[in-house]
Amino acid sequence: MGDAQRSARADEADGDERGVVETLERALPGRVLRRAADTSDYSHDRSHHPWAPAVAVVRATSTDDVATAVRVCRAAGVPVIARGTGTGLEGGANARPGEVDPITGTVPPRANVVIIDLQEMNRILRIDPDSADATVEAGVRRSGLNPVLAREGLQFVAGPGVDASLGGMAATRASGTNAVKYGTMAENVRGLTVVMADGTVVRTGGRARKSSAGYDLTHLFIGSEGTLGIITELTLKLTPIPEARSLTVLSFRSVEAAARVVQRSLQAGADLARAELLDTVQIAALNAYSHTDFRETSTLFIELSGETRSLVGQGERLDAIAESEGMLERRSIAPDDQERVWQVRHDALPAAQALRPDAYTWSTDVCVPIAHLAQCITETQADIEASGLVAPIAGHVGDGNFHLAFVLAKGDDAERHRAAALYRRMIRRALSVGGTCTGEHGIGEGKMSDLIDEHPSGVPVMRAIKRALDPEGMLNPGKMVDSRGE
Amino acid sequence: MGDAQRSARADEADGDERGVVETLERALPGRVLRRAADTSDYSHDRSHHPWAPAVAVVRATSTDDVATAVRVCRAAGVPVIARGTGTGLEGGANARPGEVDPITGTVPPRANVVIIDLQEMNRILRIDPDSADATVEAGVRRSGLNPVLAREGLQFVAGPGVDASLGGMAATRASGTNAVKYGTMAENVRGLTVVMADGTVVRTGGRARKSSAGYDLTHLFIGSEGTLGIITELTLKLTPIPEARSLTVLSFRSVEAAARVVQRSLQAGADLARAELLDTVQIAALNAYSHTDFRETSTLFIELSGETRSLVGQGERLDAIAESEGMLERRSIAPDDQERVWQVRHDALPAAQALRPDAYTWSTDVCVPIAHLAQCITETQADIEASGLVAPIAGHVGDGNFHLAFVLAKGDDAERHRAAALYRRMIRRALSVGGTCTGEHGIGEGKMSDLIDEHPSGVPVMRAIKRALDPEGMLNPGKMVDSRGE
Numbered sequence: 001m002g003d004a005q006r007s008a009r010a011d012e013a014d015g016d017e018r019g020v021v022e023t024l025e026r027a028l029p030g031r032v033l034r035r036a037a038d039t040s041d042y043s044h045d046r047s048h049h050p051w052a053p054a055v056a057v058v059r060a061t062s063t064d065d066v067a068t069a070v071r072v073c074r075a076a077g078v079p080v081i082a083r084g085t086g087t088g089l090e091g092g093a094n095a096r097p098g099e100v101d102p103i104t105g106t107v108p109p110r111a112n113v114v115i116i117d118l119q120e121m122n123r124i125l126r127i128d129p130d131s132a133d134a135t136v137e138a139g140v141r142r143s144g145l146n147p148v149l150a151r152e153g154l155q156f157v158a159g160p161g162v163d164a165s166l167g168g169m170a171a172t173r174a175s176g177t178n179a180v181k182y183g184t185m186a187e188n189v190r191g192l193t194v195v196m197a198d199g200t201v202v203r204t205g206g207r208a209r210k211s212s213a214g215y216d217l218t219h220l221f222i223g224s225e226g227t228l229g230i231i232t233e234l235t236l237k238l239t240p241i242p243e244a245r246s247l248t249v250l251s252f253r254s255v256e257a258a259a260r261v262v263q264r265s266l267q268a269g270a271d272l273a274r275a276e277l278l279d280t281v282q283i284a285a286l287n288a289y290s291h292t293d294f295r296e297t298s299t300l301f302i303e304l305s306g307e308t309r310s311l312v313g314q315g316e317r318l319d320a321i322a323e324s325e326g327m328l329e330r331r332s333i334a335p336d337d338q339e340r341v342w343q344v345r346h347d348a349l350p351a352a353q354a355l356r357p358d359a360y361t362w363s364t365d366v367c368v369p370i371a372h373l374a375q376c377i378t379e380t381q382a383d384i385e386a387s388g389l390v391a392p393i394a395g396h397v398g399d400g401n402f403h404l405a406f407v408l409a410k411g412d413d414a415e416r417h418r419a420a421a422l423y424r425r426m427i428r429r430a431l432s433v434g435g436t437c438t439g440e441h442g443i444g445e446g447k448m449s450d451l452i453d454e455h456p457s458g459v460p461v462m463r464a465i466k467r468a469l470d471p472e473g474m475l476n477p478g479k480m481v482d483s484r485g486e
Numbered sequence: 487m488g489d490a491q492r493s494a495r496a497d498e499a500d501g502d503e504r505g506v507v508e509t510l511e512r513a514l515p516g517r518v519l520r521r522a523a524d525t526s527d528y529s530h531d532r533s534h535h536p537w538a539p540a541v542a543v544v545r546a547t548s549t550d551d552v553a554t555a556v557r558v559c560r561a562a563g564v565p566v567i568a569r570g571t572g573t574g575l576e577g578g579a580n581a582r583p584g585e586v587d588p589i590t591g592t593v594p595p596r597a598n599v600v601i602i603d604l605q606e607m608n609r610i611l612r613i614d615p616d617s618a619d620a621t622v623e624a625g626v627r628r629s630g631l632n633p634v635l636a637r638e639g640l641q642f643v644a645g646p647g648v649d650a651s652l653g654g655m656a657a658t659r660a661s662g663t664n665a666v667k668y669g670t671m672a673e674n675v676r677g678l679t680v681v682m683a684d685g686t687v688v689r690t691g692g693r694a695r696k697s698s699a700g701y702d703l704t705h706l707f708i709g710s711e712g713t714l715g716i717i718t719e720l721t722l723k724l725t726p727i728p729e730a731r732s733l734t735v736l737s738f739r740s741v742e743a744a745a746r747v748v749q750r751s752l753q754a755g756a757d758l759a760r761a762e763l764l765d766t767v768q769i770a771a772l773n774a775y776s777h778t779d780f781r782e783t784s785t786l787f788i789e790l791s792g793e794t795r796s797l798v799g800q801g802e803r804l805d806a807i808a809e810s811e812g813m814l815e816r817r818s819i820a821p822d823d824q825e826r827v828w829q830v831r832h833d834a835l836p837a838a839q840a841l842r843p844d845a846y847t848w849s850t851d852v853c854v855p856i857a858h859l860a861q862c863i864t865e866t867q868a869d870i871e872a873s874g875l876v877a878p879i880a881g882h883v884g885d886g887n888f889h890l891a892f893v894l895a896k897g898d899d900a901e902r903h904r905a906a907a908l909y910r911r912m913i914r915r916a917l918s919v920g921g922t923c924t925g926e927h928g929i930g931e932g933k934m935s936d937l938i939d940e941h942p943s944g945v946p947v948m949r950a951i952k953r954a955l956d957p958e959g960m961l962n963p964g965k966m967v968d969s970r971g972e
Binding site: 128129130131132133153172173174175179183184186187196200201202203204206207208209210211212213214215216217219220222223224228240241242243263266267268269271306307309310313314317365367368369370371372399400401430433434435436437438439440441442443447450451454455457458459461462464465466467468469480481 | 618727729919947
């Protein structure tokens with residue numbers, strides 16, 4: 001549906017808004033929130049992008065609930081947005097505010113969309129230790145899943161530091177610190193149950209470890225951010241818990257040296273389980289926030305995992321490479337302290353925020369071919385220096401992925417514009433070396449123009465797929481790709 | 487385009503057939519074959535599915551050539567089929583014979599399609615050892631690529647035993663013996679150049695190790711068998727050559743015991759590089775064909791790879807599990823003999839064919855959750871026994887994938903029907919435990935009805951995507967999904 005059509009339908013829906021909500025309440029009694037005070041919490045993610053309270057929230061408990069809600073909303077012409085934990089960083093689950101009415105000059109107080117909240121779909125439906133797979137509802141979180149899997153010696157490895165829902169992680173194609181060894185959500189999901197724009201239920205993939213049967217719908221829905229269908233269940237690939245893990249913290253004079261250690265280790269076939277880079281500003285922020293005493297210079301957190309005996313040999317090789325790159329210091333973290341040190345790393349964003357009083361953070365995300373990583377980071381550091389902004393850097397260096405966290409004063413629009421301009425340059429730098437505008441945070445509404453810059457020939461294909469699967473623009477409108485400009 | 491429309495257009499094209507070929511010759515001088523004797527070799531794969539000589543073959547040398555050919559053919563309404571080495575097993579690249587004319591009762595002698603042969607697009611465009619990636623044209627074969635990569639200590643790991651082209655492997659979502667450790671083509675391709683049905687050129691993915699930027703077009707084209715676009719270039723993920731490899735051949739009393747060894751090893755976190763199962767009939771065929779003396783019982787070929795020191799520990803664990811499952815014999819293959827023994831394994835299909843004089847083989851392909859593998863194989867063996875057919879079994883047991891090779895007498899239709907019925911039962915068995923009708927051979931024209939059985943809710947979505955990206959049915963018509971029955 002073109003925007004003109006959508007607007008026309010949205011206008012009808014404004015008049016019929018109460019009608020939709022009442023139909024939803026009849027169809028799903030007790031599952032619908034409608035007061036702005038109640039829907040607000042569900043109407044935005046953790047980004048700085050604008051939002052308004054949705055007209056209603058459906059707290060779904062099953063795939064059938066989701067299908068029912070989609071059908072009711074479609075009949076009324078009111079779009080829907082699927083939502084997990086709301087921990088996204090690009091506005092992917094935001095209810096977008098309506099536009100200024102050209103006659104009255106007012107903005108509608110509510111976003112004319114219905115949020116379908118999936119957090120109560122949190123059942124683990126099946127675990128098969130022999131085939132190392134499980135099927136879960138979309139609202140299950142890793143924190144709920146992994147303790148249950150651990151009883152079988154298994155784990156689910158993909159995902160960010162934040163305790164997101166599996167459905168949201170799949171919809172965003174999330175990854176995190178484990179991706180260097182185990183891959184992203186794309187490599188760890190075998191099949192999906194998806195509610196389509198017309199309310200039909202589609203099952204993709206399956207339980208086999210591989211398949212050549214038909215178009216790869218599983219990967220199409222992974223990363224589609226709820227714009228092609230709503231993921232309600234996932235079949236996950238599980239991984240044995242390794243016998244042992246080692247964690248070392250290595251300090252270097254420069255980002256280049258640290259990045260080169262990881263690059264050379266991977267080239268030598270090292271099986272790095274995690275390889276995290278923190279720049280001087282970020283490590284200082286961690287020290288202040290978590291009361292640690294890491295040397296304040298370019299730092300790697302390296303985890304190895306596997307059979308106990310193999311870790312010794314792997315560690316020796318890593319040390320040899322690190323020494324040849326001028327390692328300043330090496331701390332081996334005792335097994336009992338590893339969890340705590342990883343928590344220090346996962347607190348990078350709040351630690352950054354604590355660098356300035358009354359500040360907020362804006363987390364960025366690019367990913368480049370690993371040989372270009374050091375150069376991209378150091379050029380970005382020089383840009384930060386020149387701009388006078390506060391912006392520590394943390395990176396999943398084994399993937400070539402790094403985040404810069406702008407720490408911005410609330411209400412300072414000029415500073416924010418400086419940050420936005422710097423971010424544009426950082427993205428252009430990433431694209432110029434064959435990288436991507438987002439390694440793991442997604443497009444949402446924040447990076448729609450960057451997506452066009454990155455995939456000028458691909459976006460028309462993406463739009464054709466969007467029109468084919470959601471011709472009326474019912475699913476998460478105004479995100480990812482848009483029919484505007486066609 | 488519906489079939490009625492396509493037929494109407496095909497009728498026009500029949501009259502205009504010479505016109506298309508002449509336009510192609512003018513646009514791509516010296517690159518067009520037109521005599522049936524010349525086009526026949528390019529008009530079929532290695533399957534038993536029917537074919538007819540295409541009206542022309544374009545031997546493309548660049549993405550531009552492919553785009554030009556597609557545009558000329560589209561203007562004339564003549565569909566195109568992309569072709570690599572023609573080593574497919576499900577008719578994916580076959581030029582389908584025309585249908586019987588209801589008035590004259592004759593079948594057109596030529597298939598009204600143009601084959602675009604990509605084998606001369608065999609340049610390695612770029613290798614970056616530091617980022618461990620490369621970009622190649624679609625006609626490059628692993629046998630051409632890996633010796634060049636080896637100079638940098640790198641390898642490309644995905645792919646079947648046959649020396650197929652990288653483009654064809656991607657289009658079929660191929661895998662092979664390495665998939666248990668390294669994944670399939672889906673996990674080893676980072677980006678593609680694709681010529682679309684209207685002749686536009688699309689670039690998907692990129693060089694970053696991960697990305698959340700937009701719909702995953704790379705995975706959509708991988709496995710689409712040339713029905714959504716023609717892959718002309720690929721950016722590949724490369725893998726360091728391991729320091730050492732070990733190969734052991736383990737003999738067991740039963741398929742169950744052999745399969746359980748692999749399943750338990752994977753559960754224990756073993757990093758198996760290859761895990762191949764051969765049943766008694768297959769190992770006897772290998773012995774006869776390759777003059778080897780393996781014990782004629784259920785057999786595993788297990789490869790471990792990595793650092794020399796780690797192989798010892800891994801091997802000890804594997805042996806302990808194998809002994810607890812009643813291993814009958816264990817042969818450690820000396821490093822210098824490993825290549826030769828793998829060649830024996832890769833010759834499984836000709837070895838099967840040699841079991842009967844003047845026979846042909848029909849290679850099948852299902853994949854199931856690994857816990858169901860032994861049961862699926864033994865039930866299939868019982869079915870073979872009852873049917874009186876000759877059909878050895880070889881399996882990529884670490885993936886739950888196995889092939890049964892029917893060895894059939896030429897011209898014996900009754901035997902072939904018995905084989906087809908047995909294959910249907912084998913597929914139904916796989917689907918009933920959550921498996922797939924094809925682990926790595928693809929759908930082509932041989933498994934279109936099985937695809938519907940496996941993905942009853944997914945096929946309508948696949949058809950919607952096909953219509954969106956190829957509305958006129960220009961690309962590999964009558965394969966994979968079809969608009970018939972809509």
